[in-house]
Amino acid sequence: MSEQDQESKTEEASEKKIRDAIERGNTPSSKEAPIFASIAATLIASVFLIRASGGELTRFLSNFLSDPAGFDISTNKNTTTLLVYVAVQASLFVGPILLLFMVFGLSASFLQHAPQFSLERISPQWSRISPGKGWSRIAGAQGLMEFGKSLAKFAAIAVTTWLILKSDKNTVVTAMLQDPSTIPELVLTIATRLLSAACVATIVIVAADLVWTQKSWRRSLRMTKQEIKDEHKQAEGDPILKSRRLSLARDRARSRMMAAVPRATMIIANPTHYAVALRYVPEEGGAPLVLAKGVDLIALKIREIAEANDIPVIEDRVLARSLHAGVQIDQMIPPEFYKVVAELLCLVYARKVA
Template identity: 50%
Template sequence: MADEPDKESKTEQASEKKVRDAVEKGNLPFSKEAPILATLVAMLVFALFFAYDSIVRLGIFLAMFLERPHEWSLATSADAISLYQIVFLEIGRAIVVVMALLVAAGVGASVMQNMPRLVGDRIIPKANRISPMAGWKRLFGIKGFVEFLKSVGKVLFAGVFLSFALSDVHLRLLEGMLMLPSAFSMQIRDIVVDLVLGVVIAMALIAGVDLLWTRYHWMEELRMTKQEVKDEHKQAEGDPILKARMRSLARDRARQRMIAAVPRATLIIANPTHYSIALRYVREETAAPIVVAKGQDLIALKIREVAEEHGIPIFEDVTLARSMFKQVSVDSMIPPQFYQAVAELIRIIQGNRKAPKAGTSVS
């Protein structure tokens, strides 16, 4: 098996076909940081617009539940199930919004990067995906080490950013201890919002860089060698040798069809050895003579040979044959400038003049 081309030899940009094939196989650039950023944004939205009401409502329910336990009957299993349903419903109401936001954020982050598509090759089981050795190499190989360094760098960057953004959080907590419980809850909410906002800003910078890097790395991985570009061009345009062979076969078939049509001709106009034009004229069929065959040199001689075999009159006229050969097309009527000359020859055949013997030449 030939070795894969190294990166140094991949000097050409990926072609549209290479990119299209990669997309169809599911090989798409994907930033892992974008879904994380979307999740954090969803949490920020929840903290800003939904968290306070949900927490207050849940707090009131739990306070009532814990302060007045005698109001909840547990005499039977039905009572226990009913209580469980009530508690579960209240907790569900508190978290359903945040769960919906997280799901929408995750799906949206993936869709915005690449439209979803079903790729069968991606879901076919492969041994290297479950191989412990392959997994070990992914985790502790060079790529795994680079990913580890990236994760450490992200944590350090976010930590430094947050340390500046929340430098006064301890003072705000001390102030909150002197507030009413309701006001202190708002203070806690504001601190959480600032915390999430700081992480979102830091993550937005990281995700932006990662998106650009992912796209750049993807295009670099798809780069092609000069030989790959040539091979793809041959596939797109067709192998020149094969195309030449196909053209040759097409010309041969056209000649065979043309020679097979000569017996239908009414007359042949020829330059003694170089050109032959076979014409068919039947008044009921067409308004003017039709060219059923024409040829030069060997083809011209073959047309004359077939005409002689079938008793078709041959008229030798050097000037007319040369002129007509350049201007007429097979299966088309002759141009008007040749009407008079050809009409004279047809009259000869029809008996206005003495017709030549079949297969003989008249000059």
């Protein structure tokens, strides 16, 4: 994307664009969080798991190395038993540590955003293997930021490591003169201190990276004013297409209404402006039903169809206006119209009998 295009994106991303980006797998993800999680998992493992679960394995290896002849491997069964025992002890040592790493790694990802499956993220793209695109990513703002974070991590961890090793210099030197069996404990203690210092040194970087990742992600989703307008149009519907759909719907409704006029019992009309077609058949039950209504040209069309089908047209200016305003098509007339409509129906039936 060119710099000019990026500068024109001045509007914050809409909820729809954010939702679409997440559905495509485009979510903010800090690369430092999993690294910090792995360091923290290593620290917890060194403090709580290695000492506890490594004791039995250490004793076995110590006995084996000090007296290998004491282990009978003269038969296949004895050899298999020995290997199974070693495998079980190794699994009891390594298994909890691997589980801890898995839990911390998944947590570092899930706490940033909910898991989302998207084929688009794993589909082949030329930009991912293109040397030109790769170089632009390395030399661009994103690449420089990643380089800066890596440099900051390296400096922080290097300084803390140097300070701790400097403080433990005498302990390390004197360890060469002590019992070799104490060396693993010493190494584990120093490693724990180094990991603790690394966690403290990197936690600030991780916090800053989480904030920067969120801001960078939202900045990449910014929209131009025209994109905002286009999205609003898409959500609300194009006014021209919307108007055309409404017009087609009105035409269909008008056609159905006109097709129902020949079934009317009578037409209540203002001489030229209003017309309401009513149907009343005692066998059907209920009050008179409004089959059609309209003004001006539609009213004239209703009268034309009525005259072609020998349907009585009764002119009553006030009633025609009131029925048109107060009753919808395919609805029965309300009680306030019963009396006057009943009188007109009696007149219609009387004319038919005569």
